[in-house]
Amino acid sequence: MRESSVALNRFGLGGRKGEAVPGEPRRWLLDQFGKFDPRPAAVTSLPASPALIVQFREARAAQRGMRDERREAKAMPPETPARPDMAPELRPYRALRDVYAEAAAVRTNLALTTPAPFIERMVHFWANHFAVSIDKIVTVGIAGAFEFEAIRPNVLGKFADLLLAVERHPAMLLYLDQAQSVGPDSVLGKIAARRGNQRGLNENLAREILELHTLGVRSGYDQGDVTELARALTGWTVGGLADQPMLRGPGPGYWFAGIIHQPGDRKVLGKRYDQDGERQGEAILRDLAVHPATARHIATKLARHFAADDPPPSLVARLEAAFLKSGGDLPTVYRALIEAPEPWAASPAKFRTPWEWTLATLRGVGAPSLPALMNANALNQLGQPVWRPGSPAGWDDTAPSWAGPDALYRRVEVAERIARRTAPLDARKLAEDLFPGALSEPTRKALAGAESSAQALALLLASPEMMRR
């Protein structure tokens, strides 16, 4: 691959029809730092997390009401048969599904038209690193707001700020059960204990912070560190949701609830933290954010994303050093990535994920927005529904997860569908623009021999070049 093709495809989201091929690939990437818009109008016009929390609370109340009604009506047979289309207890949540679909469309449309495709790629990278998944019903409506509010504004900042924004976001606190974690010796913990209620610690978020978000699995922390971090984080919760008046907080959104915070000093990775309340957890996270194991973990994931499934140690070392030296300054790390030789290797390094392939094809044909046929459902069929990786570990970033026979067949079918719905264009010329200096002879021949312009475009969208980056 020539370097402009590497910049467009491996660093960016694929060339866009009608846009000039970058003449100076590295400069083109660096210039995007100043072009990225963290809060575009399409995002700010969507409902923010406080409104979504209220909407979730109302849906939950409606669901409970239905449950109570059913319980009361149990004695009598129902007059009308239940509608089969949706489980009755899920109907109140339908509006939140619509919110999800709209937010997913906004995410896609931003990626299709962005002046900063490399930075958008980093948004997707971090959203996957700090994954929330909508298979948990509380996450459905708010998953988009999580990315828009916690990830986007911090993608060009310090890793520590990104980490704090993520761990304080209601979506993360709800997804990984932190919102309901109660310090056993907190004010409320003691009250609960006296009443015989079991309210206590939930370690879920604390463990994933250490294992997934910062240090990385098997990097030297132990169960004691997990428990201590979980204790430190008690009180990080979401207002506006709880039934108990004491836990409703000042309003819907992140809230530090002192009454459930476990009092006392904490010891994590051998270091003592004697801060009070919220500042304790924050201090631990700030230390974790610049820990050498975190630097190595992040450097490895970035190297895997940009150089090879099996990341070259030289690149990992270079990124790790940049991370540590700059105190986790993300633009510094990105710059080190752009300046390193490894990500510029000529042969395609990565098999595109369904998400990446979808964006590359739609950008390639110049689609201004997500066409109706490419809604979330199409991404479901391709195997990667937006914000639904199914686990806090996010989607896997290696070829074996994506390069399957059926997955490839589906891409070919979608390629033909997109091509049939695209106004006639010269795919031969487009191919040279999307993969400048990097188009293979077999692909060029296949396009030239196609029997129609639509077929040539379909072949281009399904070509080996398009399948990889």
Place this chain on the structure above:
Amino acid sequence: MIDRRSLLARGALLTGTLFAPRLAFAAAPTDRRLVFLIQRGAADGLATLAPTGDPAYAGLRGQLAEEAGGAKLDGLFTLHRSLGQLAGRYQAGEALFVHATASPYRDRSHFDGQNVLETGGRLPYDRDDGWMNRLISLLPDRDAKALALSPAIPTALRGAATVSSYAPTNLPDASPEFLQRITRLYADDAQLHALWSEAVQTRAMASELASDGGRGAAAAGKLAASLMAGPDGARLMLMESGGWDTHAGQRGRLANQLTGLDAMLAALRDGLGSAWADTLVIVATEFGRTAAVNGTGGTDHGTGGLAMLLGGRVKGGRILADWPGLNQAALYEGRDLKPTTPLDMVLAGAIAGHFGLEPVLTARTLFPGGAGKALEGLIRG
């Protein structure tokens, strides 16, 4: 019945006689309908309507010469055996074949050839709009609805006048022909080749428009007819078909394609009912295929080919061909059927006759810069 070399002279004779009724008709909104069916991929005219009477034919075509074997239309031409219903239309005087015809395009690129066929220009990409769109400006009823039976609007219908397109949501899946091309595209790529081979083996193949005994094609014909029905129906309809690029294994493939085409045309006629009397169907392709069979039982990109006119008012039951012959010296560039009848002038003449338009203006508007005169006498007065 058969016009060949006499065609041009006869056409000229008819010019004056139809002029008056044409003007009278121009004031009223039209009930006349036009279907333009593009065969994308260069359909083999020499197999569709085979010049079995040409002494060079059997030698050139070898194994493919047996393809014909259908209705013998005259001493020279035999219709492909898959076109049984079309043969019936010919016998009923509703089908007219124009052989050894071609657009002004003389190179052999599908894209460029289709672009010329659709824009009506002299050269590829010298126009942005299609001749079918420009036709709307000539019609007495400028609000006449024009529709492409396709997910996007193809070049032939693009332009200043408002047009639309319609495609059923359950479009046929990727065609086997396309899937074969993907197989070739991945042949040199070890990873994709392995994945693809496995995928193809484990998947039940989706049925191609033309390979399921014509059922899909018949449905398309029926759908087109329904979209043209009634006073608010489309007056101009653009249809497309793919799979005609038969470089290898032509015998079975082309037979399937033509079975589909035959079913599509029959369904269109049946669906239109009484409106068939006011309908003109034009079937055309970007260029023909080589006179000789190639080394893989197929034919390669050629030049002169076949066009078809069908409909209730077509002066059919005839073959128009200034037949150049197939001996080596007669072939275009030593390999292709020589085009002797300009396709654009056939289209201009048929359309002018059908809609009652002035032929010179029609030719100039649809095919600007075209050489020659619109052929007349293709449509009943």
